[in-house]
Amino acid sequence: MPAVSEFRASEAATPRHDWTRSEVEALLDLPFPELLFRAAGVHRLNFDPAEVQVSTLLSVKTGGCPEDCAYCPQAQRYDTGVDAQKLMETEAVMEKARAAKAAGASRFCMGAAWRSPKDRDIPKVAAMIAGVKSLGLETCATLGMLTGSQAQALKDAGLDYYNHNIDTDPEHYGSIIRTRELQDRFDTLEHVRDAGLKTCCGGIVGMGETRRQRAGFLQTLATMPAHPDSVPINRLVQVEGTPLHGTAELDPFEFVRTIAVARILMPKSMVRLSAGREQMSDELQALCFSAGANSIFHGEKLLTTGNPDVAHDQALFDRLGLRAMQVTVDAEGHDHGGTVHADIVDQPGRCVA
Numbered sequence: 001m002p003a004v005s006e007f008r009a010s011e012a013a014t015p016r017h018d019w020t021r022s023e024v025e026a027l028l029d030l031p032f033p034e035l036l037f038r039a040a041g042v043h044r045l046n047f048d049p050a051e052v053q054v055s056t057l058l059s060v061k062t063g064g065c066p067e068d069c070a071y072c073p074q075a076q077r078y079d080t081g082v083d084a085q086k087l088m089e090t091e092a093v094m095e096k097a098r099a100a101k102a103a104g105a106s107r108f109c110m111g112a113a114w115r116s117p118k119d120r121d122i123p124k125v126a127a128m129i130a131g132v133k134s135l136g137l138e139t140c141a142t143l144g145m146l147t148g149s150q151a152q153a154l155k156d157a158g159l160d161y162y163n164h165n166i167d168t169d170p171e172h173y174g175s176i177i178r179t180r181e182l183q184d185r186f187d188t189l190e191h192v193r194d195a196g197l198k199t200c201c202g203g204i205v206g207m208g209e210t211r212r213q214r215a216g217f218l219q220t221l222a223t224m225p226a227h228p229d230s231v232p233i234n235r236l237v238q239v240e241g242t243p244l245h246g247t248a249e250l251d252p253f254e255f256v257r258t259i260a261v262a263r264i265l266m267p268k269s270m271v272r273l274s275a276g277r278e279q280m281s282d283e284l285q286a287l288c289f290s291a292g293a294n295s296i297f298h299g300e301k302l303l304t305t306g307n308p309d310v311a312h313d314q315a316l317f318d319r320l321g322l323r324a325m326q327v328t329v330d331a332e333g334h335d336h337g338g339t340v341h342a343d344i345v346d347q348p349g350r351c352v353a
């Protein structure tokens, strides 16, 4: 770990995959201004720091999930007031996608609250993907665990990105989820990479983990065979009825530290503020952008013209001198610009599987 005076942002700009937990802990332990300085340097070497990518999503199958993720209102075992809904029809999804495109979205993510899709579900989701792709939008999905052949079928249908989070540190994982192993997640991510899909993978902080465990979470992401193309860092949204409701709130500065270290460890990935952003002050969001976050998430509320959340975000961008990152999709469907995909967040009706 270079001393403060020895630090050069360029040293941290080349992606590494051999970070140790103690190195990551040392970064998290840095004096706050020093940590932000380093993260901002890495950010500038890889991105225009005035640009923030904006993603949008649609929950195509909500609630009724058999998994036990302790933060999630969509788990059927928790009484959270989320009504289970069946998989949407393709035309209904297309209608939402057209509206998203008209509202300026370049990427459309479809999320389903499944442990894993059944093979019979794949053609239906593939039809949605092909339909959304035909509109000239980038496509992304989060559907739970995938087999290799399922990942390939989705890729063949035109899927660009797949979201599958590790959620937390391996040490803490068993306190949060018991219905699937972390290795199951690694296996899905491998299938996704092997199919040639771009990966979106992150997790949630504020679930009662220690700083050391946050280091382990970030280290796990940064030592994958390939860094995720995008890294959603969610702040726990406490939903009544879930086991994590009532968890001690994470110090907001710890959240910013997590963002900053993610930026340093994965210099070329998009680092996304996802769930929990609605509960953040403008000042906290500004700190996160200064620490290297360069993507935010909008839910389908984006599709509502004049939505106050969208207007608020636009006003915040204006106040901070930020602008939405432009992404173009060429005739072959290749994306250009800083491309990432939207993930599904842990709010009612949302999954972070």
Ligand code: SF4
Pocket (backbone or CB within 6 Å): 065, 066, 067, 068, 069, 072, 073, 074, 075, 112, 113, 114, 115, 144, 350, 351, 352, 353
């Ligand atoms: S996070 Fe996803 S997999 Fe876990 S309970 Fe919620 S919907 Fe199911």
